[in-house]
Amino acid sequence: MTTPHPVPSAVPYAVVPYAPGAGPSAWPDELRRIARPEVLERWGAVDRTPHAPRLVAVPGGGGWAAAALVTARPGTAYAKIVDAVGDVPAAARAVVAYAEEQRLVQVVWEGWTVSGEDAAAAGFAPLRPPLPGGTDEPAGPRTGYVRWTAGEGVAEPAYYRQSTHFSCGAVTALLAQVRAGVVRPESLDREAELTLWRDATNFPACEPVGLGVAVRRRWPSSSVEVFLDTEEPVLLDHLDGDEREWRAVLQRASRADADRLGVPVHGRRLSLAELREAVEAPGRCRHVLLLVSLATMQGFDVPHWVLCHGTVPGAVVVEDPWFNTGAGETWVDAHLLPVADASLDAMSLLGGEVRVRGAVLVDGG
Structure with a gap:
């Protein structure tokens, strides 16, 4: 001892x-x-x-x-x-x-x-x-x-676990709208999850522009902005040839849809300071859907969406719609999860030699 x-x-x-x-x-x-x-x-x-x-x-x-x-x-x-x-x-x-x-x-x-x-x-x-x-x-x-043990904590949202390995983007968007009062908690179920995923998917993942477009289509009164510091297709590094190209076509189509719907796609990286400012805004119900790698938290480099909805000194509080039961995790690990600022900054840079950050800012009103 x-x-x-x-x-x-x-x-x-x-x-x-x-x-x-x-x-x-x-x-x-x-x-x-x-x-x-x-x-x-x-x-x-x-x-x-x-x-x-x-x-x-x-x-x-x-x-x-x-x-x-x-x-x-x-x-x-x-x-x-x-x-x-x-x-x-x-x-x-x-x-x-x-x-x-x-x-x-x-x-x-x-x-x-x-x-x-x-x-x-x-x-x-x-x-x-x-x-x-x-x-x-x-x-x-x-x-x-x-x-x-630090700060006053944050308001507690509802927690929902994604039912597939690929619908995290849809779940984070739905949780944001539940917290904003746009969606009733009892209506968040597998049908709602997979329906929104179907509208947003790049097969099977949800890339940032497609997810932002799907949110605007589903809730036209919600303000949506996309931050992505590249014009190249994303989340396709594991694919090549035709499997990569047809998904790239869909991503270009999502950018055209964003332009028609008036969804701003900012070709720059959302900074951690801007992220904190967004979710801290008094009198607003703003959320950041953030794309991260699970390499640090889970040990495998897989892209994954989390919902950023609050801050405390030194950390951003997120909802992670997935947890690893094989490592002894439960929903208690993934709910109201504080991620240290430096860790979140690092894990939200994805890609190979050129690292990019994808984020969708949703203001439910």
């Missing part, structure tokens, strides 16, 4: 790395004495290695008085409590102190075992349960909780 750190709550703690591939039998004896077998079994059921799993342990009684399994996506500014065992309030205080020491802006808590009362007593607010999705994959716990 590492040397405990004194914390403001006067609860000492130690951070103990989680051994890759460790199952319940490999957990420390100090943990096995305070955690139920079914909890340890769930902890070891998936390989959480990509999210740097660690135990935040509170010493006491000749061993550990409390412990929490903590994970987080790389490049982000949060910590997630999977479970807290033993003296749960002490474990929660220790994790919050650890997060503050690491200059993280948020701690979330999956509601596998914690009660709403215990979470509230530790300063955590309940998260809205996710909207019903169109996928049969397990979505995680029915409840989750959040505590902001």
